[in-house]
Amino acid sequence: MSKFEAIRPYYDSEVNDALAQYADHPMMKAIMHFTFPDVPDEEWRSQLLRTHSIRDFQVNFIYQAVLRVLERSAKGLTTSGFDKLEKNSAYLFVSNHRDIILDTSLLNAVLYEHGCKMTTSAIGDNLVKKPFLRALAKLTRSFIVHRGLSSRAMLESSKLNSEYIRDSIFYENRSVWIAQREGRTKDGNDLTQKGVLKMLSMGCEDGNLSDYFKRLKIVPVSISYENDPTDLQKMPELLAKARSEAYVKDKNEDFRTLLSGIMGQKKRIHIALGEVLQGEFDVIFREESSLNRQMQRIAEEIDRVIISNFQLWPTNYVAVDLLNNSDEYISHYTPEDKAAFERRFRAGVDKENPVAVQSFLAMYANPVFNKQRVLIS
Known part of the structure; x- marks a missing residue:
């Protein structure tokens, strides 16, 4: 059994069984009716049951759903920086995070259109508590990040995530998407958490962190929505923060926010990729000796690129x-x-x-x- 069993997406050999299990699920039907409104159920269902890989499911179904979302809820998607990617290379995309599902879905759609490999993407376990949503995440090559753990369990979970990311990039040549922080940006301040970078550093096996971070091929990603489709849903948490109060989500809040993000009106969207970070690590690790300062400097560099490339709208x-x-x-x-x-x-x-x-x-x-x-x- 793989050590990544608790967090990994499906293997291709498991995809068909999972699709057969959920083909008649009401939420699967809702997705298909939205994506293929003029296609009879037996037609999309037949194709679904003939699907035997994550890539086929993503290309034939999820990519089509993303196009439909853009058609219904956006006024255009523009991009920059994708032409600098090498099609057969794996990257670590470190992205600002505004929408639960769309940030990574849109990135993967554009990667597919440019002939690049789609990513394996981090998703919090709070978003996949329902069996169908967990299966859908695994069918779209998401890996699970566990939240709300004790300090000891969090350390072990972070090490496991770091090893999964390392193995995906180095050994499977599979790009990875992670958010620059835990949870979405609520206040418009896209800032990288040092904890995310410390988690990444745990995958280094020989102690040469500068070389390790260069080998990860970190690409900062800026995604900008003209209208944040979940802006009003973020207000209760922002108001609690302004009052210095703890904010407690209600039971179905994440799911409602997920749906609002997908279908809410976004107007224009832009995704910008920065240059692969390389020489920056030589400078940082030469000038800083403590891990905290090293991670802080890397976070500041990622922030600089993400903010510089962020598309400002009216x-x-x-x-x-x-x-x-x-x-x-x-x-x-x-x-x-x-x-x-x-x-x-x-x-x-x-x-x-x-x-x-x-x-x-x-x-x-x-x-x-x-x-x-x-x-x-």
Whole structure:
């Protein structure tokens, strides 16, 4: 039995049995009816039962579903940096994280369109508690990251995740997607957690961390949505944070957020890949001797690239001007852009609550402030 048994996706040899088990599940039917609205059930079901690999399932079903989502809920997807990838190389994509499912689904769709290998992607176990969702994650080559563990169990889990990532890249030549932090960015501040990088460092077997990080071929990924489809769902947590209160999710919150992210209106989307980080590690490991400082410097470099490549939209500039009661960025948006944004947040945010208004506006404004900071430094 593989040591990765508790976290790994399905092997291709297991795919057909899993699809047979869930072919008639109501959620599978809902996905297929959305993706292939004019196709009789017996037709897509027959093809599903003839599917024997993760790649076939992703290409013939999931990729088609992503195209349908873009058609229904977005006004275009643009990309940059993908032409610099070597088609047969494996990379570690470290990404800002705004949407539970779409961030990695869109990246994989674009990788497929560019003839590159799709990733194995990290997903929190809180999102796959239902058997169908766990099976769907394993069918789309996701590996499980366990949350809420004791310190000792978390250390063991982190080591296992790091070894899985290492083996995927080095031995299977399979790219990996991970978020730069645990959980999605709620406030627009895309910042890498040192803990994620420390987890990665656990996979180093010979102690040469500089060489190890170079071999991982880390590519910072910036994904930018003109409208965050889950902006209003993030408000209760932001308000609790503003009051210095602990926020407790209700039982089905993650699932509702997942659906809102998929079907909510996003307008334009841009995905930008940075250059593979290489020489940066030579400098960092030469100048810093402590692991904490090394990880902090790497986090800062990933943040610099992600923020620099983040696509700013009219919504971001409108939010800054509303937050500052100014017209500093009026050249970056039209009166129609401003009116549409104001309608969006006033429909879902209590405008009599200044903390709520400020929290919502800051969610969109912070990327502008962060890019200013990066460009100045």
